[in-house]
Amino acid sequence: MTERVLCVSSRAPPSPALSWVGRNLAGEGGQVALLVADLEAPPPLSGPVDRTYRVTDPAFDRGRGDHWAAAITEAARAFKPTIVVTGPSKVEQEALARAAAGLSAPVITKGRRVRAAADGVHAERDLLSGNAVGTETASGRPVFVSLAEEPTVTGEAGRPSSATETVSLAVSLPTYRFRRVSMQPKPAQEVDLEAADRIVSVGRGLQRKEDLPLVEALATALGAAVGCTRPIAAESGWLSDDHWVGLTGHRVRPSLYVAVGISGAAQHLVGMRDSKLVVAINKDANAPIFDQADYQVVGDLYTIVPELTRQLTAAKGSR
């Protein structure tokens, strides 16, 4: 079965890897279209895309999910896709849901290994907050899919575009009042946890932001990056989002993961379960994190962590 895949990338410039996801889904003889909002620069014409739909309305706001939904709806009317695929960003997911609603189309969000078959579109995804993994199948067409992670793999380098058709798209944008009053930018990325070989992660066992240096010193002594749970990043704001591990944060796979003052909620465990070796430090001997740890330290992080740092540093110095 060949597919007509509409790829939607809200990024500027649009993700080339997403077009390759589309190409692979389309199959031999399928068609791939890319929807972009490239208001200034002409869209890139290389890559595996047969047609580019380009939104040029100056009122279009690439930070708005409802604007993207309007564009997807219009592009779908023109292209008649069997599959619509977006990246993982919050705006893209909102757009996907809003656009799918207009067609009552089935949706799979946060899919991995997306595959099209006669009986439907299949994707692997986390279920039960990461306690399980399953294959979700959406039957019928069109199916709307968003990816769990920003795709990175592009196809054969330099494969020329089979066609270079660009179509301008007129969209009818919503008219209700909606205004961005301000934007508080987040700090630039500090760590790349996915790439870290060792991670010391901290949770709500830490009482105060002023105590963070305790954990940072341990990380330094171990040559590790600092990670954290959702509350530390999203609620307290003590660390930026790039430190956040879990279902709604980063998936990490270090050779050593030290969980400090972390209870071990399912939504956190799913982010760290691919770690090779797990050490947990928690004062509650019944904390669920201990079931998922290779080495369990029952104790107060405020006494254990400084002592551990001291001895690690001393050991280093004596070599």
Added chain:
Amino acid sequence: MASNRRWTVAVKHGVDVNLTRADPSTGTIDLAHAPRKTSDFDRNAVEEAVRLREKLGGTVRAVSVGPASSREALRDAMALGADEAVLLVPPAGAALDSRGAAMALAAFLGSPDGGFDLALFGEGSTDHFSGTVGPWVASMLGLPSVCHVRKLAVDGTLLTAFRDLEDGVEEIETALPAIVTVGQEINTPRLPTFMSTLKASKKEVREVSIESLLPPPGGPALGPNTLESVRIPAIPRKRLRVPGSDPAGVAAALIEVLRGEGVGPA
């Protein structure tokens, strides 16, 4: 001060992810018979609605889509302070996915009976986490959706909301009626008291059949996406307690262990 403001909250009675166990012989989970509870972020949504009522007056209505057992989630919502509850009941035996729930909610909230000033959803359900239901309903009703809201305020028909995006926190101003989705950061839900739980257990849960809202054949099927080969990724762990009677001893023992595992001092 009398007020006719209507705060509506969508609450899901989802699978309790912490109590669900896989069948050891197959490694799979029987989702249809798994224990259930109120989806986590929906409790934050109820709390936020109750705070709006405390400030601006009006009524908090909790709405759930599901079989009779979903009354549990509505009772929870009422114990947390919701005034009334509506259960949208699917045809007997029908399975329901996020899309089906969204279609039923949109049909009800868009009916004369379902009107609201602000409708609050979780930004994702704890069991399925599709994140689609809030924006889907907004789209069907032609309303703005503000997702991942961490703080909000209502002034007349103006909603101010701070939403958490990947690269920053945006302050959005939009007109009511509108839909927001929230996560655990927006508030800490109050604990239900014995009295509030008792009172909630006596309140009525009104039932509305989805077929009356979305009559077949006109209404699209609630037909669910199917889930297959649900398995638990089991990672074997050693689960060894690090010995030692004082911090110095424990630290020394742990460093020994780390050395042995090849992950010693940097």
